[in-house]
Amino acid sequence: MTATLFESAVNRIDANAFEIQETFGGLRRVSPGSQRRSPQYMARLLEVEQFMDEIRTGRRHVNHFSEAMSTSDFPLMFADSLDRQLYAAYEGITPVWQNYARAATVNSFLTVKRFATSGIRGRLKKVNELAEFERRSQSEKVYEYGVDKYEAGFALSWEAMINDDLDAFVRLPQDLAQSATDSEDAFVTELFCDNSGPHASHYTVDNNNILTGNPPLSRDSLQAGITLLMKRKDERGNPIAIRGVRLVVGTGLLLTAQEIIDTSEYHVVDGTGNVRVIRGNGVAAGLTIDHNNWIDSIATTANADTSWWLFAAPSGVRPALEFGRLRGYEAPALFEKVPDTRRIGGGEEPYSFDTEASEKKIKHVYGGTFVDERMTIASNGSGS
Structure with a gap:
């Protein structure tokens, strides 16, 4: 999944522009009757929607986020390390x-x-x-x-x-x-x-x-x-x-x-x-x-x-x-x-x-x- 697809998906969810099942995996549209007859599908759909909402609002832990998408999907976001420090200067020579x-x-x-x-x-x-x-x-x-x-x-x-x-x-x-x-x-x-x-x-x-x-x-x-x-x-x-x-x-x-x-x-x-x-x-x-x-x-x-x-x-x-x-x-x-x-x-x-x-x-x-x-x-x- 690319960063462009991810950002597009979040924006479309916010706008309620389409049904969330079309976002993941190319799931085909089903009739409301079929959805009611498949409680497992409805449970998974609710879980995905909750997962996306927690990512968007920052409530989902970072290790869960990494499991969903690797750092290679975000070359700019993860390009610089968050653990940076400056080495001390070389110790000067004492004159004699x-x-x-x-x-x-x-x-x-x-x-x-x-x-x-x-x-x-x-x-x-x-x-x-x-x-x-x-x-x-x-x-x-x-x-x-x-x-x-x-x-x-x-x-x-x-x-x-x-x-x-x-x-x-x-x-x-x-x-x-x-x-x-x-x-x-x-x-x-x-x-x-x-x-x-x-x-x-x-x-x-x-x-x-x-x-x-x-x-x-x-x-x-x-x-x-x-x-x-x-x-x-x-x-x-x-x-x-x-x-x-x-x-x-x-x-x-x-x-x-x-x-x-x-x-x-x-x-x-x-x-x-x-x-x-x-x-x-x-x-x-x-x-x-x-x-x-x-x-x-x-x-x-x-x-x-x-x-x-x-x-x-x-x-x-x-x-x-x-x-x-x-x-x-x-x-x-x-x-x-x-x-x-x-x-x-x-x-x-x-x-x-x-x-x-x-x-x-x-x-x-x-x-x-x-x-x-x-x-x-x-x-x-x-x-x-």
Whole structure:
């Protein structure tokens, strides 16, 4: 039975246009005398009429209705499910760049300069009687970077807002805010990571900040990296104080790094076969792990799963990295286009007069640079 036949049948019943027995099964007309002589037929006829009346008035249960007619008879009525729900958004990534990069504030879009001086500090030299003392000169180095404006937004039509019975668009501003957080973390990651792992412009043999042989992450290689970082000296050979070390890894090394830190006892066999028990792991003191999710996206080679970095805590005098935001816009700013639609008689609507779209956007201003290569150590973990 088609939907057209069903609707036609109901309309004809309402209008009392014909006898109901002609509606179902092509029953032939019978004389009143014959009907009186067939009480079973009259009972069935009354049952059908009652069934149709209950369907029309909504008193018949839906499962009875489905038995009479399948959903294929009503492709429009049953096309959309009545059980609909909106999945929650993916959980945003917690930024970690503040743990190994210094945050700064700049005053404008002009290039900012950061100066580093050295040369005066050093051990005093013995001066003989009437001899000249050492006159030291100061050297300086400048670091420059500028901030840029980054934006994103969306526009929703009036019809889309009306049809949003699941409140799917309510969370869109929150998604924009998370986009700003993601952009910061990805930007800082690109300062020290390229598609092959440790950024080739900053991690070099000449800078003495790439471990020899690019060893995989292990207790021994981690110990070697921390030792090299702790032994850093300035231009005059003065030791540099390292207050804390951050181990930065991608997802591929997270469990390995955690296992090294959590190990509480090592058994070491020396050359004579004696077993030496080491309490503690020897590297956990002053070391913290930072899981950087963006390494997996920025390093596009196999090194993404094997590269690891060590950073001196940015609380020191000179950090490895600096990330700056524009003064007055330190936090991302959300904007909404001023509506230009007003009903006659009063009342504004938050939509464009021409397109009936509602527009929102987010703006964030930031920049940064690599500062001091001595404040970091890295290995791509390839073993070569």
